[in-house]
Amino acid sequence: MKLLLLFVCLCSLVYCQRQPADLLASSNPCISKQSCGECIRTPTCAWCSQPNFTTPDGSAIPRCNQESRYLGYQLPVRCELPYIVNPGSEYFVRQDMMLTRAIEGKEAVQIRPQRISLKLRLYEAYDLFLQYAQAEDYPVDLYYLMDLSKSMEDDKDKLSELGLLLAERMQNITSNFRLGFGSFVDKVVMPYVSTVPANLREPCPGCAAPYGYHNVMPLSLDTYRFANQVKRAAVSGNLDAPEGGFDAIMQAVVCKEQIAWRDRARRLLVFSTDAGFHYAGDGKLGGIVKPNDGKCHLENGQYTHSTIQDYPSVSQINQKVKENSINLIFAVTADQLPVYEQLSNQVEGAFAGKLDQDSSNVVELVKEQYDKISSFVELKDNATSHVRVTYFSSCLSGGAPVQTNKCDGLKVGTVVNFTAKIEAVSCPTDPREWNQLLQIYPVGINESLILDLELLCSCDCEKPGNNGYKEEAEECNGVGTLKCGVCDCDDTHFGRVCECDNNDSINVVDSEAGCRPDNTTDILCNDRGACVCGECQCYARPNPLEVVSGPYCECDNFLCENNNGLLCSGPDHGTCVCGECQCLPGWTGSDCSCRDTIDTCIPPGGGEVCSGKGECICGTCECVENEQGRYSGKYCEECPTCPGKCLEYKACVQCQVFNSGELKGDDCRNCTFVPISVDVAQPENDDEKLCSFYDDDNCRFTFVYGYGENGEPVVRVQKTKECPPILDILGIVLGVVGAIVAVGFALLLIWKFLTVLHDRREFARFEKERQMAKWDTGENPIYKQATSTFKNPTYGGK
Structure with a gap:
């Protein structure tokens, strides 16, 4: 009996001593993290900054643990609540004005809210709700940038005639409308323009001297002046087919003061030409190698750096258009339309429309393109690679939101709701980038939602001046800084509490105790590292990508489950952390091979997961079988006894x-x-x-x-339907009548034939009998005398 009690006690003691080791053995992605900042960058992990966080026997406990275990509530030693560092996302609205139209003294508000602050932890997405509505009578600035080479002479004359009509049409849309005009030709160097002195004065009969870009008329309310300026502008000439339009676009976009762009107005830049364009690199043909700097170089309305700087690139045009919220409309002739349509796809907020040969449809084209622009909203942002923004909206349908950042068919005052899912996917290496200014803006509108974003990449207790940060701390033997309960030793000391001096010898027995998780084993550092001053220094692997880590070298990044020969199904799915796969957002499973979503199991147009007839496992529907039969199909929507779709x-x-x-x-x-x-x-x-x-x-x-x-x-x-043949009633009637007539006619012919045949037979028989008859030549056997004898019964012979 005594032996049995002794055995039970020993077993209990062994169990109690092995409990921390068992916890470590059941690896999770948190326990290998050695600092608070590294810990909170891992999803579901929290940090214990409590000093001397050890078991009763002195064994160290991982300070970073899964949130579900609540930092020690399942351990022999409990981390006190004030020392738990587990930051979450924090949201604060700083400016939230109502959506309003422009009224006297106040500008229109088309996006709401206007400014917020957000603290965001890695891989914890935050749903930000915002609204957009096009304000009534919103100001419009329209700058008409025209190619004035010789081939556009008739277009210029037509535009001067239609100037007042253009202003009138736009003023019907908004009373706050301004109009401006600029022209361009090309760089005044060979081979773009003839540099013969006579041609520099008059490149073609009746032409003005060539130039790069001229801001003829800044934006103004005077529409009569616009018509006069267009009419007075003289055409010029150049040698090659492409024009210097990119120089003109760049200056018209970036020269805000000279063009007189307003801050709160929809800015339209109409670019009219019948030719192609030069772009970056073409300037080398004229000996111009200095890249375009994207800055304003206008003096007295003339572009001064035309012969100094190269043409801008498409990406430069796109960048400046985005920065200045310009809607660029390419009004070009039919032969140039395909090229400019491709160009509009590369420039944010740009559109392309077909211009008649004499620009007679310019008013309708501008009105049509403006209607497209104003009835369409597209949200964009300036997020860095460390932040992912995904947009959702139901637009005007009123149904379930879908992933999109675009809505069309809008009208003035129509409110569209968007949800911006903001997620931090990584921490920048430069701590100064942990605070970012993120803008979410409608394309072509100089309004935006400004987001003061703070990425939670470090803990407050790791920063001077906060609780948990102590220099020359007693807990670190006075030779280290205590940060979040962990000692950061000076250059001459190391160890868990800076107990090791680089110049002193250490007690081997004491040092080995810190290299074992408990006293139940004599194995140091799990045989995968060396014990140095009470700490394990894990051995390096032959493969530099394979790493052994952890306080006792119990963790590694190469012994996780694999799928098709790929560890954790590959780096796009997850990473191996301490023997277990840590899946990236969107993936799950022990080997991260399963999609962590039910979206692929929801039928198109919405509905229940797997049509309510199955379970979504690993992103795929596994259908069930009931009394009606077994369901099948991608969404379990098919059933042999069901009508289907x-x-x-x-x-x-x-x-x-x-x-x-x-x-x-x-x-x-x-x-x-x-x-x-x-x-x-x-x-x-x-x-x-x-x-x-x-x-x-x-x-x-x-x-x-x-x-x-x-x-x-x-x-x-x-494409074709299978239809029964169409009955032709008239044809049938005529056919029947024709058949009757034909049958009757055939019967008559048969009767006639039989009659003729019969007559011929009778005549032949007659002839035969006549030939066979024998009589005297003077007698006719059938002859009878023509004598008649009559008797009178009353005659008596007297």
């Missing part, structure tokens, strides 16, 4: 492809897909389903539906 898609297919069915006109826009017409609609895989219906004309139409990679419906419709 055929009926749901039928009306949209009829409306969009055959212009028939119950949906008419604008109702087609409510369809969530655009069908693809094919010659023959047949399923290409098991996930696609074939649907057939008969329409009101008794014609059979066929389509196949499936789903794309992003879950959107893909519908292929057979």
Whole structure:
């Protein structure tokens, strides 16, 4: 009995002593972190800054632990609440004015809120809600930048005639409208312009001297002056086909004071030409190698650095347009439209429209492009690579928000709600970049939401002047700084509490105690490191990418689960931390191979996860089986005994492809897909389903539906319908009548034929009998005398 009690006690003692080691053995991504700042950069981790945070037997406990374990609540020693460092995101609104129109003395407000402060921890996304509405009667500045080479002479004359009409149309949109005018030709050097003295004075008959860019008329309310200035402007000439438009655009954008751009106005820069453009590098042809500096160089309205600096690049134009919130409209002729459409895709807030040969449609073009710009909003930001911003909105649909930063179809006063999901993905190496000024702005509008963003990459107790920071601390033997409960020793000392001196010998037994997690083992540093002054120095691996770490060298980054030969499914999915895979946002699973989302399991257009007929496992639906049968399909939407999506898609297919069915006109826009017409609609895989219906004309139409990679419906419709043959009533009647007549005529012919045949047979028989008859030549056997004898019964012979 005594032996049994002794055995139980020994077992209990061993269990109690092994508990901290067991905790370490069940590795998590937190316990290998050696500083508070490193700890809070890891999701779900928190730090204990409590001094002397050890077990009763003196064994050290990892200060960084998973948040779920609450820093020691499952350990023999509990970290006191005041010492727990577990910062979270903090949000504070600094300016939040209501959305308003421009009134006298006050500017319009089109985005709300206007300024906020946000403290953000790594991988903890914060949803920021903001609103946008186009203000009524918002100021508009329109600067018309025109190519005045000889080929644009008729365009200039037409623009001078339409100047007042252009102003009138724009004033119908906003009463606060200003108009300006500038012109350009090209750099006055060979080979762009002929430098022969006579040609420099008059490059073509009736032409003015060539020039680079001229700000003819700054933005003004005087629209009559605009027409006169355009009319008075003289055309010039150059040698090559491309023009120096990029020089002019750059100066018109960056010379804010000379052009007179207003801070709070929608800025439109209309660029009109019938030719291509020179860009960065072309200046070398004329011996100009100095890059364009993107600064204003106007004196008396003339561009002074035309022959000094090269043309700007497309990226420079895009950068300056973004910085100055300019909407650039390329009004170009039909032959140049494809080039400028591609250019508009590279410049933020730019559009391209077709200009008639004489610019007669310029008023309609500007009005049309302005309507496109004002009815469209696109949110952008200046976030660095360390911050990820994702936008969501339902725009005007009123449905569930989808990932988008664009909305169109807006009207004046229409309020659009956006959600900006802000997430810090890494900490900059320079601590000065831990505080950033992030701007979220509508493209082409000089208003923005300013976000004072602080990335939580370090703990306050690691900074001088805060609690937990103590220089020459007693806890560190007076030769180190206590930071968040951990000693940062001076250059001549090391060890957990700076107990080791570089010049002193140390007690081997005392040093080895600090290299074992507890007294139940004699193995130092898990045989993966050397014990130096009570601390483990882990051995280096032959592969420099493989690292052994941890207070007792218990952790590594190379013995985690792998998938297809890739550790933690590859660096895009997760990293190996202390023997376990630490998945990046968006991935989960022991080997980080599963997507941590249910979005791929939600049917297009919304609905239940896996259509309510399955479970979303690893981003894929695993369908269930019930009394109706087994569900299948990408979203468990298919069932052999269920109608499927055929009926749901039928009306949209009829409306969009055959212009028939119950949906008419604008109702087609409510369809969530655009069908693809094919010659023959047949399923290409098991996930696609074939649907057939008969329409009101008794014609059979066929389509196949499936789903794309992003879950959107893909519908292929057979171009031709299978219709029953059309009966030709008139043809049938005429055919029947014709058949009757034909039959009658045939019968008559047969009767006639038989009659003639019969007559011929009788005549032949007669002739035969006549030839066979024998009589005297003087007698006719059939002859009878023509004598008649009559008797009178009353005659008595007297």
